[in-house]
Amino acid sequence: MNSLIETVFFSEKRKAVLILLFEKGPLPIETIKSELDETSVSILPQIKVLIDNNLIIQNDGIYQLTHLGETVAEKVSPFIKNLQVLSVNPKFWSEHDTGEIPENLFNRIQEIGDFKIIEIDLRTIYYEPNPIIREHIKNASSIKTFITYYAPEYVMVYYDRLMSGAPVSITTSDYIVNMAKDYKTEINNLLQLDRAELNVCSADVKIAEVTVTDKILLMVLYSTAGNLDYDFLAAESPSAVQWGNELYDYLRSRSVNKKEI
Amino acid sequence: MKDESISDVLFFSEKRRQILLYLLEGPKTIDDIKSYLNSKSSPLMVQIRILTRNFLIQEKNGVFSLTPLGEYTVREMRDILDMFAVFDKNPEYWGEVELTAFPAYLLSRIGELGEVELCYPSKAHIFDRARPVEKSLKSAESLIEISSIFRQEYVTDYAEIAERNVSVAFIFTQEVIDRLEKDFPESYHNYMKRENVRIFVCPEIKLASCMVTDKIISLSLFTKKGNFYNHDLISYNNSAVLWGTDLFHHFRSLSMIHNLQ
Numbered sequence: 001m002n003s004l005i006e007t008v009f010f011s012e013k014r015k016a017v018l019i020l021l022f023e024k025g026p027l028p029i030e031t032i033k034s035e036l037d038e039t040s041v042s043i044l045p046q047i048k049v050l051i052d053n054n055l056i057i058q059n060d061g062i063y064q065l066t067h068l069g070e071t072v073a074e075k076v077s078p079f080i081k082n083l084q085v086l087s088v089n090p091k092f093w094s095e096h097d098t099g100e101i102p103e104n105l106f107n108r109i110q111e112i113g114d115f116k117i118i119e120i121d122l123r124t125i126y127y128e129p130n131p132i133i134r135e136h137i138k139n140a141s142s143i144k145t146f147i148t149y150y151a152p153e154y155v156m157v158y159y160d161r162l163m164s165g166a167p168v169s170i171t172t173s174d175y176i177v178n179m180a181k182d183y184k185t186e187i188n189n190l191l192q193l194d195r196a197e198l199n200v201c202s203a204d205v206k207i208a209e210v211t212v213t214d215k216i217l218l219m220v221l222y223s224t225a226g227n228l229d230y231d232f233l234a235a236e237s238p239s240a241v242q243w244g245n246e247l248y249d250y251l252r253s254r255s256v257n258k259k260e261i
Numbered sequence: 262m263k264d265e266s267i268s269d270v271l272f273f274s275e276k277r278r279q280i281l282l283y284l285l286e287g288p289k290t291i292d293d294i295k296s297y298l299n300s301k302s303s304p305l306m307v308q309i310r311i312l313t314r315n316f317l318i319q320e321k322n323g324v325f326s327l328t329p330l331g332e333y334t335v336r337e338m339r340d341i342l343d344m345f346a347v348f349d350k351n352p353e354y355w356g357e358v359e360l361t362a363f364p365a366y367l368l369s370r371i372g373e374l375g376e377v378e379l380c381y382p383s384k385a386h387i388f389d390r391a392r393p394v395e396k397s398l399k400s401a402e403s404l405i406e407i408s409s410i411f412r413q414e415y416v417t418d419y420a421e422i423a424e425r426n427v428s429v430a431f432i433f434t435q436e437v438i439d440r441l442e443k444d445f446p447e448s449y450h451n452y453m454k455r456e457n458v459r460i461f462v463c464p465e466i467k468l469a470s471c472m473v474t475d476k477i478i479s480l481s482l483f484t485k486k487g488n489f490y491n492h493d494l495i496s497y498n499n500s501a502v503l504w505g506t507d508l509f510h511h512f513r514s515l516s517m518i519h520n521l522q
Contacts, residue, residue: 001352001353003345003349004345004348004349005272005342005345008345009268009269009272009273010272010273015268053352053356054352054355054356066356067359067360067361067485068348068355068356068360071344071360071365071368071369071371072344072345072348074365074368074369075340075341075344075369076341079268079337079338079341080268082333082337083266083267083268083334086267086330086333086334087266087267090267090315090316090330091316093316093328093329093330093333094316094317094319094328094329094330094331095328095329096329097329098329098333099329106333107337224328224329
Protein backbone atom coordinates (compact mmCIF):
# COMPACT_ATOMS: atom_id res chain seq x y z
CA MET A 1 0.00 0.00 0.00
CA ASN A 2 1.16 3.52 -0.77
CA SER A 3 0.87 6.56 1.42
CA LEU A 4 -2.23 8.61 0.70
CA ILE A 5 -0.10 11.52 -0.50
CA GLU A 6 1.39 9.26 -3.17
CA THR A 7 -1.93 7.69 -4.05
CA VAL A 8 -3.85 10.94 -4.32
CA PHE A 9 -1.36 13.62 -5.33
CA PHE A 10 1.38 11.88 -7.31
CA SER A 11 -0.84 11.27 -10.33
CA GLU A 12 -3.03 13.78 -12.14
CA LYS A 13 -5.12 10.89 -13.47
CA ARG A 14 -5.83 9.39 -10.06
CA LYS A 15 -6.70 12.82 -8.70
CA ALA A 16 -9.06 13.36 -11.64
CA VAL A 17 -10.78 9.97 -11.15
CA LEU A 18 -11.34 10.67 -7.45
CA ILE A 19 -12.81 14.10 -8.11
CA LEU A 20 -14.96 12.81 -10.97
CA LEU A 21 -16.46 9.99 -8.89
CA PHE A 22 -16.95 12.38 -5.98
CA GLU A 23 -18.87 14.84 -8.11
CA LYS A 24 -20.80 12.47 -10.37
CA GLY A 25 -21.29 9.38 -8.19
CA PRO A 26 -20.80 5.79 -9.42
CA LEU A 27 -19.82 5.54 -13.11
CA PRO A 28 -19.11 2.85 -15.70
CA ILE A 29 -15.61 2.77 -17.17
CA GLU A 30 -16.80 4.11 -20.52
CA THR A 31 -18.03 7.33 -18.90
CA ILE A 32 -14.83 7.73 -16.86
CA LYS A 33 -12.79 7.34 -20.05
CA SER A 34 -14.81 9.85 -22.03
CA GLU A 35 -15.12 12.41 -19.21
CA LEU A 36 -11.36 12.38 -18.64
CA ASP A 37 -10.42 11.88 -22.27
CA GLU A 38 -8.43 8.72 -21.50
CA THR A 39 -8.13 5.24 -22.94
CA SER A 40 -8.41 1.94 -21.06
CA VAL A 41 -4.67 1.52 -21.30
CA SER A 42 -3.98 4.95 -19.86
CA ILE A 43 -6.55 4.96 -17.05
CA LEU A 44 -7.00 1.37 -15.82
CA PRO A 45 -3.59 1.10 -14.14
CA GLN A 46 -4.38 4.26 -12.14
CA ILE A 47 -7.82 2.94 -11.21
CA LYS A 48 -6.17 -0.26 -10.01
CA VAL A 49 -3.95 1.77 -7.66
CA LEU A 50 -7.03 3.47 -6.24
CA ILE A 51 -8.74 0.09 -5.76
CA ASP A 52 -5.64 -1.43 -4.12
CA ASN A 53 -5.59 1.47 -1.70
CA ASN A 54 -9.25 1.02 -0.70
CA LEU A 55 -10.38 4.32 -2.19
CA ILE A 56 -12.67 2.94 -4.89
CA ILE A 57 -14.45 -0.33 -5.59
CA GLN A 58 -15.82 -1.89 -8.74
CA ASN A 59 -19.07 -3.83 -8.93
CA ASP A 60 -20.46 -5.15 -12.22
CA GLY A 61 -18.38 -2.70 -14.21
CA ILE A 62 -19.46 0.30 -12.11
CA TYR A 63 -16.78 2.20 -10.24
CA GLN A 64 -17.54 4.08 -7.06
CA LEU A 65 -15.80 5.61 -4.06
CA THR A 66 -15.60 3.57 -0.89
CA HIS A 67 -16.59 5.44 2.23
CA LEU A 68 -12.91 5.96 2.90
CA GLY A 69 -12.48 7.25 -0.65
CA GLU A 70 -15.40 9.58 -0.19
CA THR A 71 -13.96 10.93 3.05
CA VAL A 72 -10.65 11.60 1.33
CA ALA A 73 -12.25 13.05 -1.81
CA GLU A 74 -14.53 15.30 0.21
CA LYS A 75 -11.45 16.77 1.87
CA VAL A 76 -9.24 16.98 -1.19
CA SER A 77 -11.69 17.87 -3.97
CA PRO A 78 -12.73 21.37 -2.74
CA PHE A 79 -9.08 22.19 -2.09
CA ILE A 80 -7.99 21.19 -5.59
CA LYS A 81 -10.92 23.09 -7.11
CA ASN A 82 -10.11 26.17 -5.05
CA LEU A 83 -6.48 25.98 -6.12
CA GLN A 84 -7.57 25.87 -9.75
CA VAL A 85 -9.38 29.19 -9.28
CA LEU A 86 -6.64 30.78 -7.16
CA SER A 87 -3.98 29.66 -9.68
CA VAL A 88 -5.59 31.81 -12.36
CA ASN A 89 -3.86 34.75 -10.68
CA PRO A 90 -1.79 33.58 -7.70
CA LYS A 91 -0.04 36.96 -7.54
CA PHE A 92 -3.35 38.72 -6.85
CA TRP A 93 -4.24 36.28 -4.06
CA SER A 94 -0.80 36.62 -2.52
CA GLU A 95 -0.85 40.43 -2.44
CA HIS A 96 -4.38 41.06 -1.20
CA ASP A 97 -5.76 40.71 2.29
CA THR A 98 -8.46 38.02 2.29
CA GLY A 99 -8.61 37.71 6.06
CA GLU A 100 -11.99 39.43 6.29
CA ILE A 101 -13.73 36.88 4.04
CA PRO A 102 -15.24 34.32 6.39
CA GLU A 103 -13.53 30.94 6.25
CA ASN A 104 -16.62 29.03 5.13
CA LEU A 105 -16.89 31.34 2.10
CA PHE A 106 -13.21 31.39 1.27
CA ASN A 107 -13.25 27.58 1.39
CA ARG A 108 -15.77 27.82 -1.47
CA ILE A 109 -13.76 30.33 -3.52
CA GLN A 110 -13.96 27.86 -6.46
CA GLU A 111 -17.54 29.09 -6.92
CA ILE A 112 -16.36 32.40 -8.33
CA GLY A 113 -15.03 30.37 -11.27
CA ASP A 114 -13.47 32.37 -14.09
CA PHE A 115 -12.58 35.85 -12.96
CA LYS A 116 -10.64 38.76 -14.34
CA ILE A 117 -8.85 41.60 -12.69
CA ILE A 118 -9.81 45.06 -13.89
CA GLU A 119 -7.07 47.52 -13.11
CA ILE A 120 -8.35 51.04 -12.66
CA ASP A 121 -6.28 53.92 -13.96
CA LEU A 122 -5.74 55.91 -10.80
CA ARG A 123 -5.67 59.21 -12.75
CA THR A 124 -9.36 58.86 -13.59
CA ILE A 125 -10.55 58.32 -10.05
CA TYR A 126 -12.83 61.02 -8.55
CA TYR A 127 -13.90 62.30 -11.97
CA GLU A 128 -15.84 59.60 -13.73
CA PRO A 129 -16.77 56.01 -13.15
CA ASN A 130 -14.58 53.44 -14.80
CA PRO A 131 -16.25 52.61 -18.14
CA ILE A 132 -15.97 48.84 -17.70
CA ILE A 133 -17.47 48.95 -14.21
CA ARG A 134 -20.19 51.36 -15.30
CA GLU A 135 -21.04 49.09 -18.21
CA HIS A 136 -21.58 46.23 -15.78
CA ILE A 137 -23.76 48.22 -13.42
CA LYS A 138 -25.77 50.43 -15.73
CA ASN A 139 -28.33 47.76 -16.70
CA ALA A 140 -28.39 45.86 -13.42
CA SER A 141 -31.86 44.98 -12.20
CA SER A 142 -30.63 44.90 -8.60
CA ILE A 143 -27.53 46.19 -6.83
CA LYS A 144 -26.02 45.42 -3.47
CA THR A 145 -22.83 47.17 -2.59
CA PHE A 146 -20.57 47.10 0.39
CA ILE A 147 -18.02 49.88 0.23
CA THR A 148 -15.56 51.32 2.72
CA TYR A 149 -13.80 53.89 0.53
CA TYR A 150 -15.08 57.13 -0.94
CA ALA A 151 -16.14 56.79 -4.57
CA PRO A 152 -18.44 59.75 -5.39
CA GLU A 153 -18.07 59.19 -9.12
CA TYR A 154 -20.42 56.19 -8.85
CA VAL A 155 -23.24 58.04 -7.08
CA MET A 156 -25.02 58.91 -10.33
CA VAL A 157 -24.79 55.33 -11.62
CA TYR A 158 -26.48 54.04 -8.49
CA TYR A 159 -29.01 56.87 -8.52
CA ASP A 160 -29.98 55.97 -12.09
CA ARG A 161 -30.55 52.37 -11.14
CA LEU A 162 -32.63 53.32 -8.13
CA MET A 163 -34.76 55.66 -10.25
CA SER A 164 -35.23 52.93 -12.86
CA GLY A 165 -36.91 50.80 -10.20
CA ALA A 166 -34.03 48.51 -9.24
CA PRO A 167 -33.64 47.65 -5.55
CA VAL A 168 -30.38 49.15 -4.26
CA SER A 169 -28.81 48.12 -0.97
CA ILE A 170 -25.74 50.00 0.27
CA THR A 171 -23.64 49.05 3.26
CA THR A 172 -20.92 51.48 4.16
CA SER A 173 -18.99 52.86 7.08
CA ASP A 174 -19.86 55.70 9.46
CA TYR A 175 -16.98 57.59 7.97
CA ILE A 176 -18.44 57.57 4.45
CA VAL A 177 -21.92 58.40 5.75
CA ASN A 178 -20.50 61.49 7.45
CA MET A 179 -18.88 62.59 4.22
CA ALA A 180 -22.32 62.42 2.56
CA LYS A 181 -24.05 64.56 5.20
CA ASP A 182 -24.06 67.56 2.81
CA TYR A 183 -26.78 65.72 0.88
CA LYS A 184 -28.69 64.70 3.97
CA THR A 185 -32.14 65.80 2.76
CA GLU A 186 -31.79 64.20 -0.66
CA ILE A 187 -30.48 60.94 0.82
CA ASN A 188 -33.23 60.80 3.43
CA ASN A 189 -35.82 61.33 0.73
CA LEU A 190 -34.40 58.43 -1.26
CA LEU A 191 -34.36 56.22 1.82
CA GLN A 192 -38.16 56.63 1.95
CA LEU A 193 -38.29 54.30 -1.03
CA ASP A 194 -38.91 50.66 -0.13
CA ARG A 195 -36.31 49.54 -2.63
CA ALA A 196 -33.55 51.69 -1.13
CA GLU A 197 -31.63 50.38 1.85
CA LEU A 198 -28.72 51.82 3.81
CA ASN A 199 -26.70 49.94 6.42
CA VAL A 200 -23.80 51.28 8.42
CA CYS A 201 -20.86 49.17 9.50
CA SER A 202 -17.76 49.89 11.54
CA ALA A 203 -14.92 51.47 9.59
CA ASP A 204 -12.38 48.77 10.36
CA VAL A 205 -13.80 46.02 8.10
CA LYS A 206 -10.84 45.28 5.84
CA ILE A 207 -12.68 44.77 2.54
CA ALA A 208 -12.76 47.77 0.21
CA GLU A 209 -15.78 46.82 -1.89
CA VAL A 210 -18.16 44.01 -2.70
CA THR A 211 -20.74 44.83 -5.35
CA VAL A 212 -23.24 42.21 -6.48
CA THR A 213 -25.78 42.74 -9.22
CA ASP A 214 -28.04 40.15 -10.81
CA LYS A 215 -25.21 39.47 -13.27
CA ILE A 216 -21.81 40.17 -11.74
CA LEU A 217 -19.67 40.09 -8.64
CA LEU A 218 -17.16 42.92 -8.27
CA MET A 219 -14.72 42.84 -5.38
CA VAL A 220 -11.92 45.17 -4.32
CA LEU A 221 -9.55 44.00 -1.60
CA TYR A 222 -6.95 45.99 0.28
CA SER A 223 -3.34 45.03 -0.29
CA THR A 224 -1.56 43.17 2.50
CA ALA A 225 0.11 46.47 3.41
CA GLY A 226 -3.35 47.97 3.87
CA ASN A 227 -3.33 50.10 0.72
CA LEU A 228 -6.00 50.41 -1.90
CA ASP A 229 -4.83 49.63 -5.44
CA TYR A 230 -8.29 49.64 -7.09
CA ASP A 231 -7.83 46.22 -8.67
CA PHE A 232 -11.38 45.06 -9.31
CA LEU A 233 -11.99 41.33 -9.31
CA ALA A 234 -14.89 40.69 -11.68
CA ALA A 235 -16.68 37.34 -11.98
CA GLU A 236 -19.85 36.71 -13.93
CA SER A 237 -20.91 33.09 -13.40
CA PRO A 238 -24.22 32.50 -11.55
CA SER A 239 -22.29 30.72 -8.79
CA ALA A 240 -20.01 33.77 -8.43
CA VAL A 241 -23.08 35.99 -8.04
CA GLN A 242 -24.49 33.57 -5.45
CA TRP A 243 -21.15 33.54 -3.60
CA GLY A 244 -21.07 37.35 -3.71
CA ASN A 245 -24.60 37.54 -2.34
CA GLU A 246 -23.57 35.39 0.60
CA LEU A 247 -20.54 37.57 1.25
CA TYR A 248 -22.69 40.69 1.05
CA ASP A 249 -25.29 39.20 3.40
CA TYR A 250 -22.53 38.36 5.86
CA LEU A 251 -21.18 41.93 5.75
CA ARG A 252 -24.68 43.38 6.03
CA SER A 253 -25.39 41.17 9.04
CA ARG A 254 -22.54 42.93 10.82
CA SER A 255 -24.02 46.37 10.18
CA VAL A 256 -26.95 48.46 11.42
CA ASN A 257 -29.87 49.46 9.21
CA LYS A 258 -30.54 53.22 8.93
CA LYS A 259 -33.85 54.70 7.84
CA GLU A 260 -32.27 58.15 7.76
CA ILE A 261 -28.90 59.79 8.25
CA MET B 262 8.38 26.81 -15.03
CA LYS B 263 4.76 27.89 -15.38
CA ASP B 264 3.85 24.20 -15.27
CA GLU B 265 4.31 23.89 -11.53
CA SER B 266 0.83 23.54 -10.08
CA ILE B 267 0.40 24.70 -6.51
CA SER B 268 -0.57 21.20 -5.41
CA ASP B 269 2.62 19.79 -6.94
CA VAL B 270 4.64 22.46 -5.15
CA LEU B 271 2.99 21.45 -1.88
CA PHE B 272 2.98 17.71 -2.11
CA PHE B 273 6.08 16.78 -4.12
CA SER B 274 8.60 17.79 -1.49
CA GLU B 275 8.72 16.92 2.17
CA LYS B 276 11.16 19.77 2.77
CA ARG B 277 8.84 22.37 1.25
CA ARG B 278 5.96 21.06 3.36
CA GLN B 279 8.11 21.39 6.48
CA ILE B 280 9.06 24.96 5.65
CA LEU B 281 5.44 25.89 4.99
CA LEU B 282 4.11 24.26 8.15
CA TYR B 283 6.84 25.98 10.15
CA LEU B 284 5.85 29.37 8.68
CA LEU B 285 2.24 28.70 9.68
CA GLU B 286 3.47 29.40 13.23
CA GLY B 287 4.46 32.91 12.14
CA PRO B 288 7.18 34.83 10.30
CA LYS B 289 10.71 33.38 10.58
CA THR B 290 14.23 34.39 9.62
CA ILE B 291 16.35 32.21 7.38
CA ASP B 292 18.38 31.22 10.44
CA ASP B 293 15.21 30.09 12.22
CA ILE B 294 14.31 27.95 9.22
CA LYS B 295 17.81 26.55 8.90
CA SER B 296 18.03 25.46 12.49
CA TYR B 297 14.44 24.17 12.55
CA LEU B 298 15.08 21.97 9.52
CA ASN B 299 18.67 21.29 10.49
CA SER B 300 19.61 22.09 6.95
CA LYS B 301 22.32 23.97 5.09
CA SER B 302 21.57 27.21 3.32
CA SER B 303 21.97 26.25 -0.31
CA PRO B 304 19.55 23.30 -0.64
CA LEU B 305 17.10 25.22 1.48
CA MET B 306 17.31 28.31 -0.72
CA VAL B 307 16.33 26.21 -3.74
CA GLN B 308 13.06 25.26 -2.03
CA ILE B 309 12.48 28.76 -0.73
CA ARG B 310 12.87 30.14 -4.24
CA ILE B 311 10.26 27.68 -5.52
CA LEU B 312 7.85 28.71 -2.79
CA THR B 313 8.44 32.42 -3.43
CA ARG B 314 8.07 32.04 -7.19
CA ASN B 315 4.70 30.37 -6.61
CA PHE B 316 3.51 33.24 -4.40
CA LEU B 317 3.16 31.07 -1.30
CA ILE B 318 5.76 32.87 0.79
CA GLN B 319 7.29 36.32 0.76
CA GLU B 320 10.47 37.84 2.13
CA LYS B 321 10.81 41.25 3.68
CA ASN B 322 13.97 42.47 5.40
CA GLY B 323 15.24 38.94 5.79
CA VAL B 324 12.00 37.68 7.36
CA PHE B 325 9.94 35.03 5.59
CA SER B 326 6.20 34.75 5.98
CA LEU B 327 3.21 33.15 4.26
CA THR B 328 1.27 35.28 1.79
CA PRO B 329 -2.55 35.24 2.12
CA LEU B 330 -2.56 32.60 -0.64
CA GLY B 331 0.04 30.63 1.32
CA GLU B 332 -1.89 31.01 4.56
CA TYR B 333 -5.05 29.46 3.07
CA THR B 334 -3.15 26.81 1.16
CA VAL B 335 -1.01 25.68 4.07
CA ARG B 336 -3.92 25.52 6.51
CA GLU B 337 -5.80 23.27 4.09
CA MET B 338 -2.69 21.22 3.41
CA ARG B 339 -2.18 20.71 7.14
CA ASP B 340 -5.76 19.45 7.52
CA ILE B 341 -5.29 17.06 4.62
CA LEU B 342 -1.96 15.81 5.95
CA ASP B 343 -3.47 15.29 9.42
CA MET B 344 -6.26 13.19 7.92
CA PHE B 345 -3.82 11.23 5.76
CA ALA B 346 -1.54 10.59 8.76
CA VAL B 347 -4.41 8.99 10.68
CA PHE B 348 -5.46 6.81 7.73
CA ASP B 349 -1.88 5.95 6.72
CA LYS B 350 -0.98 4.72 10.20
CA ASN B 351 -3.48 1.84 9.88
CA PRO B 352 -4.56 1.62 6.23
CA GLU B 353 -5.99 -1.92 6.39
CA TYR B 354 -8.05 -1.03 9.44
CA TRP B 355 -9.59 2.07 7.86
CA GLY B 356 -10.24 0.18 4.65
CA GLU B 357 -12.19 -2.44 6.54
CA VAL B 358 -14.29 -0.59 9.15
CA GLU B 359 -17.76 0.91 8.85
CA LEU B 360 -17.20 4.65 8.52
CA THR B 361 -20.88 5.54 8.14
CA ALA B 362 -20.90 5.34 11.95
CA PHE B 363 -19.67 8.95 11.93
CA PRO B 364 -21.34 12.10 10.61
CA ALA B 365 -19.55 13.55 7.57
CA TYR B 366 -18.39 16.71 9.33
CA LEU B 367 -16.58 14.70 11.99
CA LEU B 368 -15.09 12.29 9.44
CA SER B 369 -13.74 15.31 7.62
CA ARG B 370 -12.04 16.30 10.90
CA ILE B 371 -10.72 12.80 11.62
CA GLY B 372 -7.17 14.19 11.42
CA GLU B 373 -7.83 15.68 14.85
CA LEU B 374 -7.42 12.19 16.29
CA GLY B 375 -3.70 12.91 15.89
CA GLU B 376 -1.30 10.20 17.03
CA VAL B 377 -3.52 7.15 17.14
CA GLU B 378 -2.54 3.73 18.35
CA LEU B 379 -4.43 0.61 17.35
CA CYS B 380 -4.38 -1.90 20.23
CA TYR B 381 -5.31 -5.54 19.75
CA PRO B 382 -5.49 -7.71 22.87
CA SER B 383 -3.32 -10.78 23.31
CA LYS B 384 -5.08 -14.14 23.37
CA ALA B 385 -4.97 -14.41 27.14
CA HIS B 386 -6.78 -11.06 27.34
CA ILE B 387 -8.94 -11.42 24.27
CA PHE B 388 -12.07 -10.02 25.96
CA ASP B 389 -10.31 -7.25 27.92
CA ARG B 390 -9.95 -3.59 27.12
CA ALA B 391 -6.50 -2.47 26.03
CA ARG B 392 -4.18 -1.78 28.95
CA PRO B 393 -3.91 1.99 28.31
CA VAL B 394 -7.71 2.22 28.39
CA GLU B 395 -8.01 0.30 31.67
CA LYS B 396 -5.26 2.41 33.15
CA SER B 397 -6.67 5.77 32.15
CA LEU B 398 -10.14 4.77 33.37
CA LYS B 399 -8.78 4.62 36.92
CA SER B 400 -7.86 8.31 36.90
CA ALA B 401 -10.64 9.63 34.67
CA GLU B 402 -12.14 12.94 35.77
CA SER B 403 -15.06 12.58 33.36
CA LEU B 404 -16.44 9.77 31.26
CA ILE B 405 -18.51 9.53 28.12
CA GLU B 406 -19.48 6.21 26.60
CA ILE B 407 -21.37 5.87 23.32
CA SER B 408 -22.15 2.24 22.71
CA SER B 409 -24.25 -0.28 20.84
CA ILE B 410 -22.58 -3.29 22.48
CA PHE B 411 -22.81 -4.48 26.05
CA ARG B 412 -19.43 -4.52 27.74
CA GLN B 413 -18.79 -6.22 31.07
CA GLU B 414 -16.94 -3.08 32.25
CA TYR B 415 -20.22 -1.19 32.38
CA VAL B 416 -21.03 -3.01 35.62
CA THR B 417 -17.46 -3.10 36.96
CA ASP B 418 -14.87 -0.43 36.11
CA TYR B 419 -17.41 2.13 34.93
CA ALA B 420 -19.48 1.62 38.08
CA GLU B 421 -16.41 2.41 40.15
CA ILE B 422 -15.88 5.65 38.28
CA ALA B 423 -19.51 6.60 38.87
CA GLU B 424 -18.95 6.00 42.60
CA ARG B 425 -16.19 8.62 42.53
CA ASN B 426 -18.83 11.22 41.67
CA VAL B 427 -17.24 12.32 38.39
CA SER B 428 -19.56 13.23 35.55
CA VAL B 429 -20.61 10.14 33.56
CA ALA B 430 -22.73 10.17 30.41
CA PHE B 431 -23.88 7.03 28.62
CA ILE B 432 -25.46 6.98 25.19
CA PHE B 433 -26.76 3.47 24.62
CA THR B 434 -29.06 1.76 22.22
CA GLN B 435 -32.29 0.43 23.74
CA GLU B 436 -30.89 -3.11 23.48
CA VAL B 437 -27.93 -2.27 25.69
CA ILE B 438 -30.13 -0.55 28.27
CA ASP B 439 -32.49 -3.55 28.31
CA ARG B 440 -29.63 -5.94 28.88
CA LEU B 441 -28.27 -3.78 31.70
CA GLU B 442 -31.66 -3.49 33.36
CA LYS B 443 -32.58 -7.17 33.04
CA ASP B 444 -29.32 -8.89 33.86
CA PHE B 445 -27.72 -6.33 36.16
CA PRO B 446 -30.63 -4.63 37.91
CA GLU B 447 -28.51 -3.54 40.85
CA SER B 448 -26.00 -1.71 38.69
CA TYR B 449 -28.76 -0.30 36.55
CA HIS B 450 -30.70 1.14 39.50
CA ASN B 451 -27.52 2.42 41.04
CA TYR B 452 -26.76 4.38 37.85
CA MET B 453 -30.33 5.63 37.63
CA LYS B 454 -30.33 7.11 41.10
CA ARG B 455 -26.93 8.80 40.87
CA GLU B 456 -26.98 12.51 40.08
CA ASN B 457 -23.61 12.42 38.34
CA VAL B 458 -24.76 9.77 35.84
CA ARG B 459 -26.93 10.51 32.84
CA ILE B 460 -28.19 7.79 30.50
CA PHE B 461 -29.47 8.60 27.01
CA VAL B 462 -31.06 6.26 24.56
CA CYS B 463 -30.21 6.61 20.88
CA PRO B 464 -32.29 4.86 18.19
CA GLU B 465 -29.24 4.05 16.06
CA ILE B 466 -25.55 3.77 16.86
CA LYS B 467 -23.47 2.28 14.04
CA LEU B 468 -20.18 2.19 15.90
CA ALA B 469 -19.49 -0.53 18.46
CA SER B 470 -18.36 1.81 21.19
CA CYS B 471 -16.55 5.04 21.87
CA MET B 472 -15.16 6.05 25.22
CA VAL B 473 -14.01 9.59 25.94
CA THR B 474 -12.51 10.71 29.22
CA ASP B 475 -10.74 13.96 29.97
CA LYS B 476 -7.49 12.30 28.84
CA ILE B 477 -8.14 9.70 26.20
CA ILE B 478 -10.46 8.60 23.43
CA SER B 479 -10.93 4.96 22.49
CA LEU B 480 -12.90 3.88 19.45
CA SER B 481 -14.12 0.37 18.63
CA LEU B 482 -15.73 0.00 15.23
CA PHE B 483 -17.59 -2.71 13.34
CA THR B 484 -16.27 -3.97 10.04
CA LYS B 485 -18.25 -3.12 6.92
CA LYS B 486 -19.64 -6.66 7.03
CA GLY B 487 -20.98 -5.96 10.52
CA ASN B 488 -18.44 -8.07 12.40
CA PHE B 489 -16.75 -7.07 15.59
CA TYR B 490 -13.40 -8.03 16.97
CA ASN B 491 -12.05 -6.61 20.17
CA HIS B 492 -9.76 -3.63 19.64
CA ASP B 493 -9.20 -0.12 20.91
CA LEU B 494 -8.11 2.68 18.64
CA ILE B 495 -6.79 5.20 21.12
CA SER B 496 -5.40 8.70 21.18
CA TYR B 497 -4.29 10.93 24.02
CA ASN B 498 -4.18 14.13 21.95
CA ASN B 499 -6.23 17.04 23.27
CA SER B 500 -7.75 17.57 19.85
CA ALA B 501 -8.81 13.90 19.83
CA VAL B 502 -10.61 14.28 23.16
CA LEU B 503 -12.39 17.37 21.79
CA TRP B 504 -13.31 15.43 18.64
CA GLY B 505 -14.79 12.72 20.87
CA THR B 506 -16.75 15.31 22.81
CA ASP B 507 -18.19 16.61 19.54
CA LEU B 508 -19.10 13.05 18.60
CA PHE B 509 -20.93 12.84 21.93
CA HIS B 510 -22.84 16.05 21.14
CA HIS B 511 -23.77 14.62 17.75
CA PHE B 512 -25.25 11.45 19.25
CA ARG B 513 -26.73 13.37 22.17
CA SER B 514 -28.73 15.48 19.71
CA LEU B 515 -30.23 12.27 18.29
CA SER B 516 -30.99 10.79 21.71
CA MET B 517 -33.64 10.98 24.44
CA ILE B 518 -32.87 11.02 28.10
CA HIS B 519 -33.61 7.61 29.60
CA ASN B 520 -35.86 7.67 32.67
CA LEU B 521 -37.08 4.91 34.92
CA GLN B 522 -40.29 3.40 33.56
